[in-house]
Amino acid sequence: MSSQPAIHLRDLRKVYVVPIREAGIQAALRSLVRRQHREIVAVDDISFDVAAGEVVGFLGPNGAGKTTTLKMLSGLLHPSGGTVQVLGFQPWQRQKEFLRRITLVMGNRQQLEWDIPAIDSFELNRAIYRIPLPQYRETLDELVELLDLGQLLHKPVRNLSLGERMKCEIAGALLHRPQVLFLDEPTIGLDVTMQRRIRQFIREYNQRHGSTVLLTSHYMADVEALCQRVIVIHHGRILFDGPLSRLVERFSPHKTIILQLANGTADLSAYGEVVEQNGPAVKLRVPKQETPQVTGRLLADLPIADLTVEDPPIEEVIEQVFAQR
Numbered sequence: 001m002s003s004q005p006a007i008h009l010r011d012l013r014k015v016y017v018v019p020i021r022e023a024g025i026q027a028a029l030r031s032l033v034r035r036q037h038r039e040i041v042a043v044d045d046i047s048f049d050v051a052a053g054e055v056v057g058f059l060g061p062n063g064a065g066k067t068t069t070l071k072m073l074s075g076l077l078h079p080s081g082g083t084v085q086v087l088g089f090q091p092w093q094r095q096k097e098f099l100r101r102i103t104l105v106m107g108n109r110q111q112l113e114w115d116i117p118a119i120d121s122f123e124l125n126r127a128i129y130r131i132p133l134p135q136y137r138e139t140l141d142e143l144v145e146l147l148d149l150g151q152l153l154h155k156p157v158r159n160l161s162l163g164e165r166m167k168c169e170i171a172g173a174l175l176h177r178p179q180v181l182f183l184d185e186p187t188i189g190l191d192v193t194m195q196r197r198i199r200q201f202i203r204e205y206n207q208r209h210g211s212t213v214l215l216t217s218h219y220m221a222d223v224e225a226l227c228q229r230v231i232v233i234h235h236g237r238i239l240f241d242g243p244l245s246r247l248v249e250r251f252s253p254h255k256t257i258i259l260q261l262a263n264g265t266a267d268l269s270a271y272g273e274v275v276e277q278n279g280p281a282v283k284l285r286v287p288k289q290e291t292p293q294v295t296g297r298l299l300a301d302l303p304i305a306d307l308t309v310e311d312p313p314i315e316e317v318i319e320q321v322f323a324q325r
């Protein structure tokens with residue numbers, strides 16, 4: 001791993017300036033003469049580094065500033081302030097050598113031509129990126145195998161299912177073997193099986209090539225499976241940067257005790273908040289620091305067949321993070 005971070009940003013900022021549109025004909029006429037504007041601070045002085053080979057989850061609620069950041073990192077948007085470097089390049093200069101070494105996949109935006117088979121769009125990419133034929137064939141074979149593309153590449157893209165199309169989109173975005181992958185919701189709208197397939201692919205690809213991945217996803221299963229580290233952003237600011245486990249430790253005041261009573265049912269509300277009860281199967285939410293005592297009391301007081309203690313689901317933890325701001 002080289003000592004220079006693959007992604008480096010300091011006090012990165014993006015302010016959108018948008019015209020204020022008032023309702024009514026009078027206002028419309030007035031705006032022809034003097035247009036009023038307002039500023040939206042989408043990214044508010046954020047700083048972080050990502051080392052080569054890391055897979056980092058970039059999380060935040062709708063409108064937090066994730067896509068804007070990824071667009072600045074991939075050179076689609078010019079920052080309003082701060083510094084940004086990806087593999088030592090300033091992305092907004094969009095140098096050829098830079099574009100050859102990165103990719104941006106947007107799950108809700110299509111890059112492949114709709115009416116032709118994906119393989120034809122791939123050929124176009126090969127020409128644009130000037131990929132030597134042997135390397136192109138080798139990479140394509142690998143992607144076909146890893147993503148199980150089979151015959152999909154030869155059907156017009158419009159005839160593919162959403163998941164099939166996404167697999168082709170990803171393959172197209174990787175043909176030039178980029179070192180840094182910006183993945184914006186790569187599994188959005190896909191069924192659980194296809195989400196798992198794409199997730200597995202990202203993991204295998206990262207392991208094979210040591211590529212750096214910055215990933216946004218609203219599916220915590222993606223994040224749990226792939227990311228050693230998460231960066232949480234809200235209203236354009238970073239709220240947390242560190243291992244997922246530390247996020248849980250820091251922001252979740254509760255644990256969940258899941259127990260199975262040995263016989264019959266009982267009222268367990270004296271031990272904690274009963275979040276679910278189905279006959280002898282009970283789920284209790286307990287303040288974290290009280291978990292050992294409550295577990296001890298339960299085991300001493302009641303006939304218990306099974307008991308486990310779990311952290312709350314990550315979705316719940318993330319909600320807690322946002323609720324505190």
Ligand SMILES: Nc1ncnc2c1ncn2[C@@H]1O[C@H](COP(=O)(O)OP(=O)(O)OP(=O)(O)O)[C@@H](O)[C@H]1O
Nearest residue numbers: 016018040042060061062063064065066067068069
């Ligand atoms: N082109 C634009 N012009 C004006 N405002 C914009 C523009 N693009 C984004 N914004 C605003 O900037 C803020 C951040 O948006 P951004 O798309 O980066 O968020 P996000 O975290 O990617 O959200 P989501 O999860 O919904 O995709 C939002 O308030 C959004 O409305």
